[in-house]
Amino acid sequence: MSTHFQKRSSDTEPGFTTASLPDIVFMLLIFFMVSTVLRETDLKVQTSLPSAEALTKIDQKRLISAVYIGPIKQGEKQGQTAVQIDDALIENTSAIRNIMYGKLQEQPKLIVSLKVDRESQMKIVNEVQQELREAGTLRINYSSTREGPR
Amino acid sequence: MAGLLDKRREGRDDVEIPTASMADIAFLLLIFFLVTTTINVDTGIGMTLPPKLDQEQQPPPVKERNLFKILVNSQGDVLIEGELASLDAIRDRVKEQVLNYGSNPDLSENPSKSVISIKTDAETPYRIYVKALDEVMMGFREIYDSVARSGNAPSGDQVLQQTYSSYQEYRTGLEPEEEDQIREAIPRNISIAEPDLGDQQ
Numbered sequence: 001m002s003t004h005f006q007k008r009s010s011d012t013e014p015g016f017t018t019a020s021l022p023d024i025v026f027m028l029l030i031f032f033m034v035s036t037v038l039r040e041t042d043l044k045v046q047t048s049l050p051s052a053e054a055l056t057k058i059d060q061k062r063l064i065s066a067v068y069i070g071p072i073k074q075g076e077k078q079g080q081t082a083v084q085i086d087d088a089l090i091e092n093t094s095a096i097r098n099i100m101y102g103k104l105q106e107q108p109k110l111i112v113s114l115k116v117d118r119e120s121q122m123k124i125v126n127e128v129q130q131e132l133r134e135a136g137t138l139r140i141n142y143s144s145t146r147e148g149p150r
Numbered sequence: 151m152a153g154l155l156d157k158r159r160e161g162r163d164d165v166e167i168p169t170a171s172m173a174d175i176a177f178l179l180l181i182f183f184l185v186t187t188t189i190n191v192d193t194g195i196g197m198t199l200p201p202k203l204d205q206e207q208q209p210p211p212v213k214e215r216n217l218f219k220i221l222v223n224s225q226g227d228v229l230i231e232g233e234l235a236s237l238d239a240i241r242d243r244v245k246e247q248v249l250n251y252g253s254n255p256d257l258s259e260n261p262s263k264s265v266i267s268i269k270t271d272a273e274t275p276y277r278i279y280v281k282a283l284d285e286v287m288m289g290f291r292e293i294y295d296s297v298a299r300s301g302n303a304p305s306g307d308q309v310l311q312q313t314y315s316s317y318q319e320y321r322t323g324l325e326p327e328e329e330d331q332i333r334e335a336i337p338r339n340i341s342i343a344e345p346d347l348g349d350q351q
Contacts, residue, residue, distance in 0.1 A: 018173065025176035032183035050277040054287035055193040064192060069276075113192055116276045123272040125279070129342070133202045142280055143194040 045070040045084050050118045052144040063111045065103050066143075067096075069124055070117030081120055083128060093127045100135035115143045195280065195287055197340070215256055216263045218247040222282050224273035231256075237281055244289035248336065249304045261303075261336040269343040283340075290338050291317060297332050309335045 047070040058064055068084040083090040085099055104110050112132060116125055132140060203209060220240060221229040228235050230243050248264050250257035258264035266286055270279050294317035297303055301310040309331050314320040317332060324330060 022169065022172040022176050025173055025180055029176055029180045029183065032180065032187050036183055036187045050280040052195055052280055052284040052287075054195060054284050054291050056196045058192045058194070058196075061192070111196075113194060118275065118277040120276045121272060122270040122274040122276060122279055125276055126270075126272075129199060133199050136202070138199040138201060139196075140199055141192070141194040141196050142283070143192060144280055144284075146193065 041066075041084075041087050043068060043084065044073060044089055045082055045117070046073050047115045047117045049115060050142075050144045051147040052142075053147050055144065055146060056141075058111060058113070058141060063107060063109050064113050064141075065100075065107075065110055066113045066115055067128060068115045069120050069128065070115075071120075081117075081124055083124070093124075093131055096128060096131035097134040100132060100137045104135060104137050109139075110137055111139045111141055112137050113141045113143045195283060197283075197342075200341070212265050213259070213263070216258045216265055218244065218258070218264065218266045220266065220268045220282060220286070222268070222270045222274055222278055224271045224275070226275075226278045228282070237278075237285060240282060240285035241289040241292070244286050245293060248290070248293060251305050260305075262339075265339045265341055267341040267343055286340060287338075290336075293336055294332050297336065303335050307335070 045068050047068050066085075070081065071079050072082050072089070083093060083096070085096065090096060090099075100110075100112065114125070114128070129140070132138070219229075219231055222237075223229075226237065228237055228240065230239065235243070244266060246254075247257050247266070248261050250259075250264075251261075252259050268279070268282055268286065270282075293304070297309055298314040298317040298320045301308060301313045303309050310320070314323070320332065321330065
């Protein structure tokens with residue numbers, strides 16, 4: 001009886017082959033490397049977005065250019081509301097039209113995503129909107145999150 | 151001598167890069183990318199700003215009955231057509247205004263002439279403005295949903311050849327160059343007025 005068992009175990013190879021495991025893992029790895037978008041801008045202003053119901057999704061990430069409006073996080077001007085585009089704070093709002101005009105030349109289908117802090121006042125938002133009209137970037141998106149349960 | 155060479159060659163054939171740790175290295179990288187990846191889609195309320203007007207050019211005139219004014223002050227109080235109301239009332243009032251078809255002399259003549267105007271104070275917080283805009287957008291979405299479900303505009307005109315379960319489903323089925331028939335029949339005219347300059351008035 002015992003000999004019978006021994007013979008069996010010697011016939012079958014124990015364990016499964018792990019030779020293809022690196023290939024599978026590399027496939028997954030490449031997928032995530034390609035799909036990862038590392039945050040390229042570090043935010044100098046605080047933006048906690050408002051929530052809304054009538055949301056639309058923007059699937060094409062490359063069309064989006066973000067404008068951040070909110071209170072400054074650090075430094076001597078901390079707490080003051082400021083506008084940030086890409087990596088820099090905008091001192092004078094009239095500079096926005098040139099920045100946005102340049103971006104529109106590169107990407108004619110540009111969508112400006114306005115990431116505005118919930119508590120910011122409409123005054124600055126309207127100033128920025130007027131600048132966007134001057135630049136001709138008319139497609140905008142008021143970035144907001146899905147409304148949670150009430 | 152030959153025997154020695156043979157021995158060396160044999161020894162060399164056995165040398166290989168150990169690949170046993172390859173999977174571990176790949177897993178480490180994989181976990182790093184898994185952790186850092188954010189597959190978040192940007193969501194928000196889409197709008198199109200009106201193009202810049204020339205200095206001499208006056209904005210096109212809108213009849214009083216077609217214009218639906220919503221005023222929002224800094225405390226979140228709402229005036230709809232001059233009457234005090236609440237943010238939650240906007241949605242139904244917008245639907246009333248757009249789908250009036252001339253029956254009420256104070257409301258719009260037809261959907262394509264109707265304009266919704268949102269005006270805010272300079273001090274109005276952004277979240278209240280978004281809330282008001284959201285309510286207007288939801289009003290339109292509810293109209294569009296009912297059109298998509300029935301295939302007809304509320305006036306009875308046929309808009310679509312077939313019916314859909316929602317406006318969203320109709321939109322996703324559209325070709326990029328195809329025109330949105332529902333939006334064509336009931337355009338979403340929203341005007342964002344410049345804010346009052348508060349203390350300067």
